[in-house]
Amino acid sequence: METSQLQHTNRQYEEELRDLRNNLLKMGGTVERQIADAVQATVNRDSAMAQRVIADDAEVNRMDIEVEELCIKLLALRQPAARDLRFITTGLKINVDLERIGDLAVNIAERALELNQEPMVKPFLDIPRMATLARSMVKDSLDAFTREDCALAEDVIRRDDQVDQLNYQIFRELLSYMAEDARTIGRGTRILFVSRYLERIADHATAIAEMVIFMVKGKTIRHMDKAQR
């Protein structure tokens, strides 16, 4: 291959890698907005907003297919080595997590629609706080990925404990609330599910952060005790 041709190919390859990075960030932005909207739809009893979150799922699904095809194309045509290879296989897996985060936002929106058909139950406790935390974890896990920033990834992993604590607290409070008034059990259980969906979103962000550390350090911190990291 002549030098000019090779440069052209390299430039294209760099562009494709940049596309992958940008597509994942864009997808991340969309699911972050879905989380925020779904929780706002729940708290404000806004069914129109819940419907929009559900409609946005088509866009996330389109992005999911696009990212996967780009990853496979890069692996097939560019035969990347070492660092790029890790970047692409990590992208392939992050894509799966982002798509599932989108699904969980849709699940929150579905529960919001059900809750809106019943009278208001008590305030939503720490649900909004939990949502803010989970969203920031999604955002930072993706930033850690694009910047290859292990310190930020580790910070995301630490925040998961806070989300778990909030989830447990909400669980306890809702249980005693339902025990006091059996008529709230149906609604209470739905809010319980919203809390679990947010916890699972945080788990996906944590999984992404762990993949980033694996990608950068080349070692698996998944399944290590926190002290070993």
Add this chain to the structure above:
Amino acid sequence: METSQLQHTNRQYEEELRDLRNNLLKMGGTVERQIADAVQATVNRDSAMAQRVIADDAEVNRMDIEVEELCIKLLALRQPAARDLRFITTGLKINVDLERIGDLAVNIAERALELNQEPMVKPFLDIPRMATLARSMVKDSLDAFTREDCALAEDVIRRDDQVDQLNYQIFRELLSYMAEDARTIGRGTRILFVSRYLERIADHATAIAEMVIFMVKGKTIRHMDKAQR
């Protein structure tokens, strides 16, 4: 490269692909057993068995790392094309789903331990039936993968509806049960979670089945309506 050397390399490559297949099947066998044991531990109030399920997680985590490293090695050193490439990237993603199925079995076992500290609540409704279904879906999705069997994969996807229905039915029955006697809310909610974990296990099996069809047919059936498939 001489012919004998090339043959040697090819044979090694074939062996590595076979290793990948076998490791995923073995991992699948382990998580299937975890599901069965976790539900048996719940139904029979057997805390020792629940502890074993939790202990088995270390083995699944070890397998997870092994499979991932094998996939990356294959991609890096063998530069596979077309069909093998799809097989390996699919293996990489299936690995993630299997590991999370193992985590969900652990979650069931944790709920079993909590339930065993309280008096027996009513029979476990359709939980065992749901577990049998979810397990068969995990098994068949992996068989569909190794045999590249789209018909079996489609059958797995169809069974997901039955699991969703059972989950909904259990949800309804537990709600009315808790409404009748507020003292059962704590326990009822834990059984509700077990039902959700099983539903999520079936979702992971469905995701694997969809990946298999994508791998074989080279088209994405994820996000298609069932009629379009």
